[in-house]
Amino acid sequence: DGEVFSGKVKSNNLDKKVTAGELETDEKGLEEESTRETDSNILDLSSDYPREKHISIQRHFADLEKLANLKEDEKKPCPLCSEEKYKPCYSHKLHRHLQNFHWKVSVEFEGYRMCICYLPCRPVKPNLIGDQMLSKMGAHYHCIICSATITRRTDMISHINRHVNKGETESRFLTVPAPKSSREVLKESATDVWVLPNYSTPQKTDSYFNPKMKLNRQLIFCALAVLAKERTPIECLDAFGATGIMGLQWAKHLSSSVRVTINDCNENSVAMIRENCLLNKMKVKLNTKDEDGDEAVGDAEESSNTIEVTQMDANVIMHLRSFDFIHLDPFGTSVNYLDSAFRNVRNLGIVSLTSTDTSSLYAKAQHVALRHYGCNIIRTEYYKELAARIVIAAVTRAAARCNKGIEVLLAVALEHFVLVVVRVLRGPSPADDSAKKIRYLIHCQWCEERVFQKEGSMLEENPYLQLPCDCHGSMPGKTAVVLGPLWSGGLFNSGFLRRMHFEAVQYSLDEAQPLLKTIVCEAECTTLKHYSTHAPCEESKQEECGVYIKTPNSSLESCLAHGKRKGDETIRNTAKRQKAENSAEHPAFYYNVHRHSIKGMNMPKLNKFLNYLYGAGYRVSRTHFDPMGVRTNAPLAQFKTVLMKYSTPTYTMGQAEDAELLEED
Numbered sequence: 285d286g287e288v289f290s291g292k293v294k295s296n297n298l299d300k301k302v303t304a305g306e307l308e309t310d311e312k313g314l315e316e317e318s319t320r321e322t323d324s325n326i327l328d329l330s331s332d333y334p335r336e337k338h339i340s341i342q343r344h345f346a347d348l349e350k351l352a353n354l355k356e357d358e359k360k361p362c363p364l365c366s367e368e369k370y371k372p373c374y375s376h377k378l379h380r381h382l383q384n385f386h387w388k389v390s391v392e393f394e395g396y397r398m399c400i401c402y403l404p405c406r407p408v409k410p411n412l413i414g415d416q417m418l419s420k421m422g423a424h425y426h427c428i429i430c431s432a433t434i435t436r437r438t439d440m441i442s443h444i445n446r447h448v449n450k451g452e453t454e455s456r457f458l459t460v461p462a463p464k465s466s467r468e469v470l471k472e473s474a475t476d477v478w479v480l481p482n483y484s485t486p487q488k489t490d491s492y493f494n495p496k497m498k499l500n501r502q503l504i505f506c507a508l509a510v511l512a513k514e515r516t517p518i519e520c521l522d523a524f525g526a527t528g529i530m531g532l533q534w535a536k537h538l539s540s541s542v543r544v545t546i547n548d549c550n551e552n553s554v555a556m557i558r559e560n561c562l563l564n565k566m567k568v569k570l571n572t573k574d575e576d577g578d579e580a581v582g583d584a585e586e587s588s589n590t591i592e593v594t595q596m597d598a599n600v601i602m603h604l605r606s607f608d609f610i611h612l613d614p615f616g617t618s619v620n621y622l623d624s625a626f627r628n629v630r631n632l633g634i635v636s637l638t639s640t641d642t643s644s645l646y647a648k649a650q651h652v653a654l655r656h657y658g659c660n661i662i663r664t665e666y667y668k669e670l671a672a673r674i675v676i677a678a679v680t681r682a683a684a685r686c687n688k689g690i691e692v693l694l695a696v697a698l699e700h701f702v703l704v705v706v707r708v709l710r711g712p713s714p715a716d717d718s719a720k721k722i723r724y725l726i727h728c729q730w731c732e733e734r735v736f737q738k739e740g741s742m743l744e745e746n747p748y749l750q751l752p753c754d755c756h757g758s759m760p761g762k763t764a765v766v767l768g769p770l771w772s773g774g775l776f777n778s779g780f781l782r783r784m785h786f787e788a789v790q791y792s793l794d795e796a797q798p799l800l801k802t803i804v805c806e807a808e809c810t811t812l813k814h815y816s817t818h819a820p821c822e823e824s825k826q827e828e829c830g831v832y833i834k835t836p837n838s839s840l841e842s843c844l845a846h847g848k849r850k851g852d853e854t855i856r857n858t859a860k861r862q863k864a865e866n867s868a869e870h871p872a873f874y875y876n877v878h879r880h881s882i883k884g885m886n887m888p889k890l891n892k893f894l895n896y897l898y899g900a901g902y903r904v905s906r907t908h909f910d911p912m913g914v915r916t917n918a919p920l921a922q923f924k925t926v927l928m929k930y931s932t933p934t935y936t937m938g939q940a941e942d943a944e945l946l947e948e949d
Contacts, residue, residue, distance in 0.1 A: 338426040340364055340401040345387050348399065352378055362386075365402040391425060391440045395481065398425050398440065405433065469563075472498060473505075473793070475536055477527045477560045491556045492526045496700055497638075501530050502796040503696065504636055506784040507705050508534055508609055509791070511634050512541040513783070519630075520609035521545045523598040523621065528557035528591075530611065532564055535589045537791060542609075545592045547601050554595040566591050599624040606630055612637040617644070617656045622682035631710040634693070637679070639702045645671035661767055665732055665876045668697035668909040669775070675704050676771035680718045689714025694784070694803070695775040697909055721773040728764045730755040733920045734873060736772045752919045774869045776807030802908050806915055809870045809903040811894050871903060874913040875923055882924075885931035890914075896930050897923070 342348045351363045354375040361372040364386055373381070390397040401424055424433045425440040429447045434440040467478050470493060483493045512518055520542050522531040531546035546557050561568045567590040594601055602610065602624040610625050610633070612618045618637045625635050639645060644652035647663040647670070654660060659674045661667075672695040683690050687710070694705040709718075720739070726747060727734045733753040738744075748756040748764060755763045785800040787793075805812055881887045888896070890906070894914065897904040902918040916923065 337428065338401070338405075338431075340386075340399045340403075340426050341396055341428050342399065343396055345383065348382055348387065349379065352382060354378060362402075364399060366404055369402045389437060391437060391444065393428055393444055396428055398428055400425060400437070470495075472529060473502070473533050473537070473791075475529060475532045476563050477529050477532070478556060478563060479527060480556075483527075491553060493529060499698070499795045499799065500638055500701055500703055501533065502788070502793045503694070503703060503784070503799075504530065504611055504638075504705075505533055505537070505791070506787045506793065506796060506800070507634060507636060507694065507780075508542065509538060509787040510780060510783045511609055512538050514632075515608070516541045517543050518608035519543050519545070519606070520611075521547065521601070521605075521607045522611055522613075523547050523602065523625075524613050525557050525593075526553055528560045528593075530613075531557075531591060532560060532566065535566060535591050536564060539589060543590075543592075545594060545601075545605075545607075547594045547596065547598060549595065549597050551595060554593060557593050561591050561593065568593055570594075603627055608633040610635050613640075616641040619656050619678050619682075622679060623685065626683045626686040626688055626708065629688075629708050631708065633708050634705060635679070635708060636703065636705040637675070639675055639704075640700065642671070642700065642702070645674060645697075645702055659768055659770065662727070662765060664727060664734075665879050666734075666873045666909070666913075668702075669873055669907075670767070670770070671702050672697045672704065672775060672909075673770040673772075675702055676706070676773075676775075677722050677769055679704060679706055680722055680771060683708065684715040684719045687712050687715050689716075689718040691777065692771070692773060692775055693777045693780045696799075696803070718773075721771060722769045723772040724766050724768040725770055725772075726750055726764050727767050728753050728755050730759055730763050731920060732879070736770075736872070737766075752921065772872065774807075776803060776870065778804060778807040781807055799908060802906065806905050806907050807870055809905045809915060809917075811891070811898070811905060870905075871915055871917040874907045874910060874915040875920065876910055876913050877927065878912050880920070880924055880927060882928055882931055884934050885928065886934050887927060888930045893927065893930065896926050900926055 339351060342351070348363075352360055354360060359372040359374055360378055361367055362370045362378060362381060364382075370381065386399040387397065390399040392398075405424075405426075424435050425437070426433055427440070427443060427447075429444070429452055432443065434443050467480055468483070469476050470479055470483075471477075472495075477493065478491070479493050480491045483491055484495070485492075508518075508520060517540065520531075520534060522528070522534075522544070525531060525546040525548040528546045531544045534542050535544040548554050548557065558568050558570070569590050569592040598612070598614070598621050602621070606628040608630050610629055612621050612625060612635075614621065616639075618639050622637075625637075629635055641652070641656070643649045644656060646667050647653065647661045650661060653674065657674050657678050659677070661670060661674065664670060676690075676692055676695060680690055683706075689709040689711070690706040691709060692704070692706050694703070696703040723739070724737045725734055726737060728751055731753050733751055733755075735750055735752065737747070738750065744750070751764060781800060781804045785797065785804060788796045788800055801812070877887060877890060877893065887893070890912065894904050894906070897914070897916055897918060900918070900922070902916050902922070904914060904916040904918075907913040907915045914923075918926070
């Protein structure tokens with residue numbers, strides 16, 4: 285008498301009353317419940333309608349004890365076992381049974397425990413009869429997400445992991461939200477954020493917060509602060525907000541210079557971002573894809589800053605709106621969002637991206653690097669710089685498809701991430717110039733010498749001649765491989781980096797200051813001994829003069845017009861020499877001194893070795909990619925020659941005694 289539609293059952297005969305186990309309707313015929321469950325047919329409601337969670341799914345063990353209603357004087361049955369499986373017993377035995385038989389073998393997910401259940405709620409195949417069938421019934425778990433019943437614990441864990449990989453983390457049961465007492469407040473750079481338990485594990489929480497990425501957030505903040513000095517106000521986007529910590533720091537410290545938009549596609553993350561904005565006394569402007577209008581939350585008297593919070597896919601918001609500053613920090617690779625990022629970014633704007641797929645970029649999963657970036661790579665001594673050039677090559681190709689070129693401002697590759705910051709140059713000519721800097725790399729597998737292939741499309745008869753080494757002539761077989769395509773241009777802009785270092789000092793970003801100083805020396809290919817912190821004029825003096833200096837390295841020319849003159853010709857020669865040094869691009873790649881040290885010889889201290897190379901007439905600096913790496917324009921053969929010249933032999937015990945006897949004689 286009933287018809288099924290949209291997961292519900294509607295009765296056509298309101299006057300008819302049916303027995304238990306079938307549909308029942310009241311006098312008005314308004315109740316629409318399905319309670320029919322027979323041996324032959326089980327009605328499955330639609331997953332769109334939430335239901336109460338199964339009694340085997342509990343948050344705390346005390347909740348399971350309350351379910352059993354333990355009393356000392358009465359025997360109570362187990363709430364998760366049938367009477368045939370476990371007979372009623374006293375409270376102390378039932379407590380041990382619940383703890384050892386159900387709670388300890390449970391599966392945990394987002395603060396809930398899915399305990400093993402022995403109730404006859406899972407149909408079994410009728411291949412057993414009598415007591416044998418009853419002993420086999422039970423032994424299953426109820427999934428908190430899709431209400432499926434799984435027999436084995438390992439299968440249940442795999443089942444939950446498949447839900448997580450598909451992004452299905454929202455329960456379809458009517459569960460109680462996590463209490464606010466379980467949340468925690470973390471503070472970073474004078475910004476407070478709420479986080480949930482397991483906040484450092486992205487698979488277990490929606491409010492992912494990684495404390496190890498603090499340095500990454502400081503570097504991005506310095507880049508945005510430099511851009512804010514060029515034009516005000518600027519539209520900036522944090523495409524993957526999570527807790528919103530990065531966008532909150534932008535709005536809190538840069539104030540009216542920026543208009544911050546924090547986006548996330550997860551509804552729970554958007555709610556957390558909104559709460560964190562209110563926690564930091566920020567006005568919130570909500571603009572989600574499900575709302576027709578905007579909603580402002582907050583007190584205007586508390587703060588004049590307004591943060592716009594959006595809930596949509598990152599590709600969608602970057603296609604719909606234009607921004608001056610875009611930061612991409614997805615889980616893993618960011619190549620899926622590059623086309624959208626360069627579609628509407630404004631001219632001379634900045635795009636920064638953080639790639640955390642280090643397994644593929646650092647040549648541990650080479651097939652993944654080929655699939656994501658279209659690059660053939662192997663593990664080398666300079667693998668971190670190789671990773672940065674792979675990412676920049678992907679960025680260049682995405683920008684060129686939108687008729688835009690790039691200027692690389694910063695490239696950092698550390699243990700956990702690869703950060704690339706580029707400036708966007710609109711027009712087909714900058715796009716062509718940038719695309720020409722994508723080349724293949726010839727790498728010698730014997731001595732690890734490397735060189736970029738020459739420009740041109742003509743094939744060479746012997747490409748080994750491009751390598752400075754002679755390993756192919758002295759070794760049998762093929763000695764070199766072709767890697768890439770890679771970015772062959774510069775990785776740093778020294779003027780932009782000096783201004784970033786200035787902003788790091790202004791805002792007391794202690795972790796970013798030493799790294800930026802090292803990168804400035806690396807960009808200019810000089811040592812810390814020759815590094816000058818007074819090369820650019822101070823920002824306060826620039827503002828007093830009323831002149832904005834786009835490149836701090838031209839500060840001597842500004843001082844020529846506004847500062848004190850000690851001699852026109854002296855300052856002019858100094859500016860000319862500095863301009864010539866800055867025009868020279870830093871050498872590509874670096875050498876590890878331990879990798880090329882001579883066996884049986886004690887190599888000199890690294891700083892002394894840098895001075896030896898500098899004295900030999902080569903440009904030299906340390907590199908942030910490798911603590912024992914040396915960036916220099918010297919060929920590998922000359923590098924080894926200088927290293928051997930200033931290395932001292934290591935004596936064995938017998939040789940040391942002979943040397944002492946010779947000295948006594």
